[in-house]
Amino acid sequence: MRDELTQKRRDLPWEAVSKSYTFDGPNGKVPLSDLFAGRSQLIVYHFMFDPSWDQGCKHCSFWADHYSGMIPHLLHRDVSFVCISRAPLEKLEAFKKRMGWTFPSYSSGHTDFNYDYQASFTEDEVEKKQAFYNYTLQNPMSSDREGVSVFYKDEEGNIFHTYSTYARGIDMMNITYQFLDLVPKGRRDDRGLRHHDQYVPKV
Numbered sequence: 001m002r003d004e005l006t007q008k009r010r011d012l013p014w015e016a017v018s019k020s021y022t023f024d025g026p027n028g029k030v031p032l033s034d035l036f037a038g039r040s041q042l043i044v045y046h047f048m049f050d051p052s053w054d055q056g057c058k059h060c061s062f063w064a065d066h067y068s069g070m071i072p073h074l075l076h077r078d079v080s081f082v083c084i085s086r087a088p089l090e091k092l093e094a095f096k097k098r099m100g101w102t103f104p105s106y107s108s109g110h111t112d113f114n115y116d117y118q119a120s121f122t123e124d125e126v127e128k129k130q131a132f133y134n135y136t137l138q139n140p141m142s143s144d145r146e147g148v149s150v151f152y153k154d155e156e157g158n159i160f161h162t163y164s165t166y167a168r169g170i171d172m173m174n175i176t177y178q179f180l181d182l183v184p185k186g187r188r189d190d191r192g193l194r195h196h197d198q199y200v201p202k203v
Helices: 002-010 032-036 058-064 068-075 089-099 123-128 167-173 175-180
Strands: 022-025 028-031 041-046 079-085 105-107 131-133 136-138 147-153 159-166
Touching: 002 159, 022 032, 028 032, 032 041, 032 079, 032 147, 041 058, 068 079, 089 105, 147 167, 159 167, 167 175
Parallel strands: 041 079, 079 105
Antiparallel strands: 022 028, 022 105, 041 147, 131 136, 147 159
């Protein structure tokens, strides 16, 4: 059944990306096409990091703790992976260093990218508690939300948006949760969730 659902995701119609986006990266400004890094497929994790925050979302950080090790396996399969946030690059790089992450991160702070892909919201939307998120109108709860978007670039350089998922839809990207689902006590709850460098060591 999961294989059937996976195929249905891949069979969804593609949307041509006609808008130009430029991101701030370690080597300067780069267009969306360059994020593919010579590959035809690109996965973007919309990492919650509002420009005014001092650190990235602890939940997104929980997910991101799994990313660095998977990069070689994705690259070998014609897939590039990046995290994109609205926070300035300096904050992103400092936070990545603190967390010990090595996956690529880019800032979309000067573009509409996060807004166009329903991962960021205006002050008015947050204040009114109504925005289009996870394919429905609802209270976004924050200026930024979690999500994953997938893109494809053909041989002519045309870029297509092939899939996005949000909220509970990103559940399967967290391998720790998948393992916890197998143990008798399950996931328990997230009230004690911390950035991984802020847990009190267990004796």
